[in-house]
Structure formats: C-alpha cells, structure tokens
Amino acid sequence: MIEVNNNFHLLPVSYLFSEVGRRVAAFREANPEREVIRMDIGDVTRPLFPSVIAAMHEAVEELASSSHFHGYGPEQGYAFLRDAIAEHDYHNRGIAIDSEDIFVSDGAKSDIGNLGDIYSRECKVAVMNPAYPVYVDDSVIDGRAGVLKDGKWSRLIYLDCDPENNFLPSLPEEKADVIFLCFPNNPTGEAISRPELKKWVDYARENGSLIIFDSAYEAFVRNPDIVRSIYEIEGAKEVAIEIRSFSKTAGFTGLRCGYTVVPRELKGTYKDGTQVALNSLWNRRQTTKFNGASYVAQKGAAAVYTPEGMADVRKATDYYLANAALIRQTLISKGYKAFGGENSPYVWATADNGEDSWNLFGKLLEEYGFSTTPGSGFGSKGDGYIRLTGFNSRENTEKAMSKIK
Amino acid sequence: MIEVNNNFHLLPVSYLFSEVGRRVAAFREANPEREVIRMDIGDVTRPLFPSVIAAMHEAVEELASSSHFHGYGPEQGYAFLRDAIAEHDYHNRGIAIDSEDIFVSDGAKSDIGNLGDIYSRECKVAVMNPAYPVYVDDSVIDGRAGVLKDGKWSRLIYLDCDPENNFLPSLPEEKADVIFLCFPNNPTGEAISRPELKKWVDYARENGSLIIFDSAYEAFVRNPDIVRSIYEIEGAKEVAIEIRSFSKTAGFTGLRCGYTVVPRELKGTYKDGTQVALNSLWNRRQTTKFNGASYVAQKGAAAVYTPEGMADVRKATDYYLANAALIRQTLISKGYKAFGGENSPYVWATADNGEDSWNLFGKLLEEYGFSTTPGSGFGSKGDGYIRLTGFNSRENTEKAMSKIK
Numbered sequence: 001m002i003e004v005n006n007n008f009h010l011l012p013v014s015y016l017f018s019e020v021g022r023r024v025a026a027f028r029e030a031n032p033e034r035e036v037i038r039m040d041i042g043d044v045t046r047p048l049f050p051s052v053i054a055a056m057h058e059a060v061e062e063l064a065s066s067s068h069f070h071g072y073g074p075e076q077g078y079a080f081l082r083d084a085i086a087e088h089d090y091h092n093r094g095i096a097i098d099s100e101d102i103f104v105s106d107g108a109k110s111d112i113g114n115l116g117d118i119y120s121r122e123c124k125v126a127v128m129n130p131a132y133p134v135y136v137d138d139s140v141i142d143g144r145a146g147v148l149k150d151g152k153w154s155r156l157i158y159l160d161c162d163p164e165n166n167f168l169p170s171l172p173e174e175k176a177d178v179i180f181l182c183f184p185n186n187p188t189g190e191a192i193s194r195p196e197l198k199k200w201v202d203y204a205r206e207n208g209s210l211i212i213f214d215s216a217y218e219a220f221v222r223n224p225d226i227v228r229s230i231y232e233i234e235g236a237k238e239v240a241i242e243i244r245s246f247s248k249t250a251g252f253t254g255l256r257c258g259y260t261v262v263p264r265e266l267k268g269t270y271k272d273g274t275q276v277a278l279n280s281l282w283n284r285r286q287t288t289k290f291n292g293a294s295y296v297a298q299k300g301a302a303a304v305y306t307p308e309g310m311a312d313v314r315k316a317t318d319y320y321l322a323n324a325a326l327i328r329q330t331l332i333s334k335g336y337k338a339f340g341g342e343n344s345p346y347v348w349a350t351a352d353n354g355e356d357s358w359n360l361f362g363k364l365l366e367e368y369g370f371s372t373t374p375g376s377g378f379g380s381k382g383d384g385y386i387r388l389t390g391f392n393s394r395e396n397t398e399k400a401m402s403k404i405k
Numbered sequence: 406m407i408e409v410n411n412n413f414h415l416l417p418v419s420y421l422f423s424e425v426g427r428r429v430a431a432f433r434e435a436n437p438e439r440e441v442i443r444m445d446i447g448d449v450t451r452p453l454f455p456s457v458i459a460a461m462h463e464a465v466e467e468l469a470s471s472s473h474f475h476g477y478g479p480e481q482g483y484a485f486l487r488d489a490i491a492e493h494d495y496h497n498r499g500i501a502i503d504s505e506d507i508f509v510s511d512g513a514k515s516d517i518g519n520l521g522d523i524y525s526r527e528c529k530v531a532v533m534n535p536a537y538p539v540y541v542d543d544s545v546i547d548g549r550a551g552v553l554k555d556g557k558w559s560r561l562i563y564l565d566c567d568p569e570n571n572f573l574p575s576l577p578e579e580k581a582d583v584i585f586l587c588f589p590n591n592p593t594g595e596a597i598s599r600p601e602l603k604k605w606v607d608y609a610r611e612n613g614s615l616i617i618f619d620s621a622y623e624a625f626v627r628n629p630d631i632v633r634s635i636y637e638i639e640g641a642k643e644v645a646i647e648i649r650s651f652s653k654t655a656g657f658t659g660l661r662c663g664y665t666v667v668p669r670e671l672k673g674t675y676k677d678g679t680q681v682a683l684n685s686l687w688n689r690r691q692t693t694k695f696n697g698a699s700y701v702a703q704k705g706a707a708a709v710y711t712p713e714g715m716a717d718v719r720k721a722t723d724y725y726l727a728n729a730a731l732i733r734q735t736l737i738s739k740g741y742k743a744f745g746g747e748n749s750p751y752v753w754a755t756a757d758n759g760e761d762s763w764n765l766f767g768k769l770l771e772e773y774g775f776s777t778t779p780g781s782g783f784g785s786k787g788d789g790y791i792r793l794t795g796f797n798s799r800e801n802t803e804k805a806m807s808k809i810k
Contacts, residue, residue: 001613002583004673006525008689009676011689048469053468056465066451069451106511110696113694117410134694208406209407254697256698268408269406270408276413291515294661294701296660296699
C-alpha cells in the first residue's frame with residue numbers, strides 16, 4: 001500500500017462549511033415545518049450582470065464556429081483580460097501594476113493553495129486569528145504547520161485580532177517568512193487604513209518576508225482612507241503578492257475566475273543564494289500544473305470592466321452592503337456586539353456573555369431560524385463569535401432580522 | 406528575501422511547447438512569405454458540438470436569473486455530471502465505478518499536478534520514457550525527482566519504450582511507488598491490450614504501488630481489444646486512479662473540464678500504519694484547495710452524454726483519426742518509420758538515420774513548412790523522433806502532407 005502525505009493525518013476531519021451544512025441539514029430534517037435562512041456561507045445570490053451574460057453568450061457562440069473557435073488559451077490568462085485588469089484595477093487608480101504581473105486563474109481559493117508550491121517548505125507562516133480557514137489548512141497539508149496542540153498549530157505564528165486592537169493585529173515578535181493578510185477581512189469584516197498597512201509592508205521589507213494579501217473583498221470599500229490594494233503602499237511591490245477574485249465583486253462564485261498579482265520586482269532566493277523573481281516561479285508553476293481559466297469565464301470577467309459592468313459592480317456591492325448594515329444595526333440594537341459590515345459584506349458578532357460559538361450558532365438557528373458561521377471555525381480567537389453575511393437577498397435578510405426583533 | 410522552493414532551481418528553464426512556439430515564431434519572422442502549418446501541439450480545432458453549445462447557452466441564461474442562479478457548486482462536481490459520467494463511461498461499459506468515486510475538475514493537467522499533494526514526498530515515481538513532460542516536471546517541483554544527471558532525474562524510474570518492445574515498457578526492476586501510465590499514449594500514439602495492462606495491475610497489487618492511469622485519449626479507441634479504462638482490469642480499483650478529460654473527447658481544451666476517478670477501495674497508509682482511503686484524501690485536498698469547475702463548463706460536459714453528444718464525439722474523433730491515418734501513411738510512404746495513429750490522434754515518427762529530434766523538427770519546418778513536436782522533449786528515449794498530431798483541420802493536414810509527397 002502506498003505511503004500517503006502524512007500531514008492529512010493531522011487535519012481535523014471536517015471542513016468548517018461542510019460541518020455548518022451538515023448541522024443545518026440535520027435541523028431541517030428534525031424540523032421540516034421550520035424555514036431556515038442561510039446567513040452563514042459567503043456565497044452571492046444576485047444574478048450575473050447583463051454585460052457579463054451577453055459576453056458569455058458571445059463566447060459560447062465563438063466556440064460553436066470553426067473560424068472563431070478557441071482551444072488552449074495562455075495559462076496566464078488572455079491578454080484582453082490581463083490588460084483590462086491592469087488598466088481598471090491598477091493604472092486608473094494610480095498603481096503601476098502591468099499585465100505581465102497578473103495571472104488569471106479559476107479563483108482565489110486555488111491560487112492561495114497553489115502558491116504554496118513556490119515558497120520553501122521551511123518558511124514560517126503567520127496567519128491572522130481568526131482567519132479564513134484555508135490559509136491554515138493549506139499550510140497543514142503542505143507540512144508548514146507542525147502539530148496541533150490546544151487548538152493551535154506549533155509552527156504557525158498567530159496574529160491575534162480582537163476588539164482591543166480593532167481587529168488589526170500587532171506585528172509578530174518572532175520572524176515570519178510568509179504572512180497572510182486579508183482586508184477587508186473575512187471573517188471580522190474589518191478593513192485597514194494605509195498607515196496601518198504600511199507598518200506591515202515596512203516589517204516585510206525589514207525582515208525579508210512575503211505578504212500574501214487577500215483582497216477578495218476590495219470592491220466593498222467605500223471609505224477613501226481604506227486600502228483596496230496593497231500596492232497603494234510604497235515599496236509593496238517588492239514584498240507582496242495580491243489575490244483578487246471576481247466571485248464577490250461580480251457574482252462569479254459558480255463561474256470561477258480570479259487573479260493573482262506577482263510583481264516582477266518581488267524576489268526570493270534559492271538555497272545557494274541565487275535570486276529569482278517569484279513572477280517567473282509562479283509562471284513556471286502555472287504553465288506546468290494548470291491550463292488556464294475557462295475562456296467563457298474570462299470573456300465574462302472582461303465585461304466586468306465595461307462602463308455598464310463597472311456600474312453594476314457598484315450596484316451589486318451596494319445591495320450587499322445595505323444587507324450587512326441592516327444585520328449590524330439589528331444585532332447591536334438587540335444587545336450583541338457587532339463589528340464589520342461597513343466596507344465589507346461580513347458582520348462579526350458576539351453575545352459577549354462567554355457563550356461559545358457553536359452554542360450561539362445553535363441558539364440562533366433554533367430560536368430565529370437562521371444559520372450563521374461559528375467564529376471558532378476561523379481560529380481560537382473567533383470563539384464566542386459568529387459571522388453573518390450580507391450576501392443573501394434583501395428579502396431573506398429582512399426576514400431573518402425581523403425574527404430577532 | 407524569502408526562501409523559495411529550491412526544486413524550481415533544478416528545472417530546465419523552458420517548457421517544451423513554449424520552446425516549439427518560440428522557434429516557430431522565429432521561423433515565421435525570418436520567413437514572412439512562408440505559410441507554417443502547426444502539426445505540433447495537441448490542441449483540437451473543431452468547434453464544440455451543437456448539444457454542448459445549447460447546454461451552455463442555457464447555463465448562461467440560468468446565471469442571469471435570480472431564481473435559477475448558481476453560486477458555489479460542490480467542489481467534487483455537480484451530481485448531474487458525476488452521475489452521467491458514472492452511467493455512460495463506466496456502468497454502460499460493465500464497470501462498477503460510482504458517482505462518489507468521481508471528482509470533476511478544471512482539467513487533467515491540474516489533477517495530475519495536484520494529486521502530488523496526497524501521496525508522500527518519499528514515493529519513488531516511475532514514468533514512461535518518452536512521456537508527457539508534466540509527469541516529470543510535477544515530480545521535480547514536488548521534490549520527488551532528485552537531480553538531473555545526463556538527461557535523467559536521479560530519483561525517477563524510467564520505463565523505456567521503443568520499437569523493440571512495441572512501446573510497451575517492461576515492469577521496473579526496482580520497486581516503484583507511483584507509476585504514471587498513459588494509454589493510448591502521448592506521445593507515441595500506441596495503445597495497450599487488456600493482458601498487457603493486467604501485468605501492471607498485478608505488479609501494483611504485489612508491490613503496493615499506485616498507478617495513475619492517464620486515459621485522456623480513450624475516446625479514440627476503436628479496437629475492442631484495446632483498453633479504454635484501467636478498471637476493465639480486475640483488481641484495478643484497489644491500485645489505480647484514472648484521469649479523464651473532455652478536452653480531446655469533446656473539444657474542451659479552452660473550456661476546461663475533466664475528471665479523476667479515485668475508487669473508494671483504493672487505500673494508502675500514514676506513517677503510523679493507519680490505513681486511509683485515497684478518495685477521502687483527494688476529497689479533502691479538493692475541498693480545501695479548489696472550488697469546483699465552472700458551472701457553464703459542467704453543463705456543457707453533461708451534454709456530451711446525450712445521444713446527440715455521444716454521436717458527435719464519435720464523429721469528431723473519427724475526423725481526427727482519419728487525419729492521423731493520413732499522416733502515418735504519408736510518412737511511411739516517404740521512408741520514415743511511423744507508429745501510433747490508430748486508436749490515437751498521435752503519430753510518432755523517426756527518420757531512423759541517427760538524426761536528432763530538433764534537427765528533424767528544423768528540417769521539416771524549413772523544407773515542408775510544418776511544425777512538429779521534437780520527441781526529445783518527452784524524454785531521452787524520444788530523441789530521434791517527432792510527434793505529429795491529427796488535431797488539425799483536414800485541409801491543413803492534407804496540405805502539410807502534400808508538401809512531403
């Protein structure tokens with residue numbers, strides 16, 4: 001029998017969202033007469049924009065014709081999309097990121113995991129606590145996490161986030177090689193200002209660290225003092241990779257398209273001290289282990305950058321932000337402590353009475369009939385909290401909140 | 406500066422197909438008046454089937470509507486597609502593979518690379534020589550290949566294929582933990598019979614090996630004695646993973662959809678000797694580092710299994726097979742030795758005069774104006790050979806072959 005990757009042996013069996021799904025299904029089965037509103041999973045509910053739909057129908061038609069057929073595309077993504085991203089997400093916002101720095105993919109979750117192929121297995125990884133569980137689980141699978149003791153992985157560096165530090169962690173005391181930062185944050189919904197993020201870029205420059213900056217939620221930022229891209233910070237191109245997605249911006253969760261920016265200025269070293277651009281390593285990884293994002297999805301993504309598409313992004317994110325605001329206000333009015341929900345689709349809440357996350361989850365499900373995501377699933381500092389999302393329909397959000405009221 | 410994965414330092418800089426593309430581009434630039442026909446890359450050229458096109462338009466329309474919108478799908482693929490695969494590719498051919506054994510993905514290249522996450526880094530890997538370069542390059546990136554000496558990787562086991570053994574390698578003398586087999590083969594175009602494949606399944610059962618069986622070209626098999634699925638061999642479910650793709654079967658190279666079969670009977674061991682089903686490891690890997698294939702592509706793939714879709718698969722593969730037969734016959738009539746091209750879209754040829762692959766590539770490009778893939782790019786045993794593909798249009802194939810005549 002073959003020897004398998006032993007790191008899987010260390011991982012807890014169940015993945016957070018599957019466990020929530022399982023408990024919701026069990027509740028539904030036990031209470032068939034009760035309606036359950038899913039306020040847990042971060043999945044969009046609004047249909048795709050007309051400009052995106054039209055572009056995808058066109059792309060499908062091209063594939064039906066001998067003369068316009070598209071087979072294998074560039075593993076890095078089509079130039080039409082890389083150029084549109086560079087122009088609209090960076091150049092037009094005063095940031096010098098070029099098409100060659102941009103790699104289109106089937107989504108942020110794949111890229112976060114696959115990036116682990118390019119940095120050393122010896123790297124010490126720092127994660128926010130709480131955080132999107134994938135950063136931790138990927139580190140475990142890749143053998144960078146050590147072993148689990150008292151709810152913490154022995155080789156990970158935890159960056160604690162709580163109301164005392166406004167959910168903005170302090171710089172680590174020991175040296176971190178790779179630092180996962182996510183702003184606007186999942187799950188806390190809190191965002192970061194330029195002076196605060198500059199501290200991290202400076203730390204990375206001083207310590208030779210790599211920041212993997214997950215900005216999947218940047219389209220929700222309304223406050224001009226809040227960071228949308230880490231490259232707004234001077235010197236970040238030499239220390240940071242940025243991960244973006246069309247999932248939350250334009251409703252692509254089922255279509256699968258995202259991108260990762262690896263600036264050519266960002267360097268690493270081999271064991272013999274030779275320097276190498278991470279851009280060329282990622283390019284080699286993607287050309288070897290990936291074959292490009294779906295042509296239809298890429299054509300749809302390019303339509304997001306038309307004037308109609310950009311107006312629709314604004315409308316869709318406004319819609320979800322209004323849901324988040326309603327959730328936040330309702331919870332606060334009922335005596336919960338609630339955070340985020342501004343410049344972010346997520347609200348992070350606690351009863352602040354010592355009740356643990358799964359209890360709080362169970363209570364809200366049973367009393368009010370809506371599901372949330374238990375904060376403990378995001379790390380030890382998430383215990384006592386739940387995450388609620390603005391991604392439901394207005395109708396369902398209002399219905400769920402009216403039950404609390 | 407961060408320490409990177411040192412294995413990239415060991416890899417040759419250029420990827421085979423990029424290098425071919427570069428040389429073709431250079432030739433075109435130097436000879437702007439000459440037409441160049443690409444007989445090298447294994448990319449399809451025929452448009453997608455009407456049933457697939459209709460299904461994808463429908464899927465796009467669903468995404469335009471609030472009531473039919475689809476967000477995140479199951480990471481393993483939608484049941485409608487997994488069920489269709491199980492029924493048509495397995496049950497209807499007398500093979501007991503169920504939906505739960507099937508994982509839909511964005512393609513075979515991703516799966517081949519990502520499967521490296523689930524078996525131990527200590528595993529000794531065997532590859533056919535010649536072989537699709539990705540098996541070797543993935544093994545290098547993952548640290549299983551050792552170092553390159555005289556054109557061979559020190560930790561890989563090479564399974565030599567040549568005319569003397571009809572391109573069917575002998576069982577390895579040292580124990581192989583993971584064995585990549587590809588039939589019908591890329592690049593040699595040769596296929597395998599049941600008794601021949603049974604030897605490998607028996608070897609794997611005796612030695613506790615895992616076979617990763619790449620059957621991306623099974624739709625080209627016409628001879629009923631030739632294997633389409635490794636699960637036609639008794640006992641294979643306990644030792645083999647099978648990788649399939651809609652790319653060559655139904656023209657999905659740009660759409661991105663494939664699947665991997667990990668039977669629940671297939672077990673491995675952790676370091677402490679505990680047994681674990683590879684199905685559950687792959688499920689954990691995919692739910693953590695992947696977010697499902699594009700909904701539109703999955704709907705298109707399901708249409709491949711309608712009566713119209715299946716008839717169109719037959720027509721499209723017949724078309725490419727006729728191209729391959731023409732290539733094979735023409736080359737043989739001109740004194741080349743040519744293999745494959747029956748039950749396979751690939752023809753493997755040599756001038757058999759000691760001329761190396763890149764010379765042969767250069768000569769055919771300059772004299773006849775068509776590009777081929779140099780066999781040496783597939784491994785040391787490929788030197789002296791070139792690979793030609795039947796994936797071009799009939800017109801271009803005839804034009805290229807008429808130049809030789």
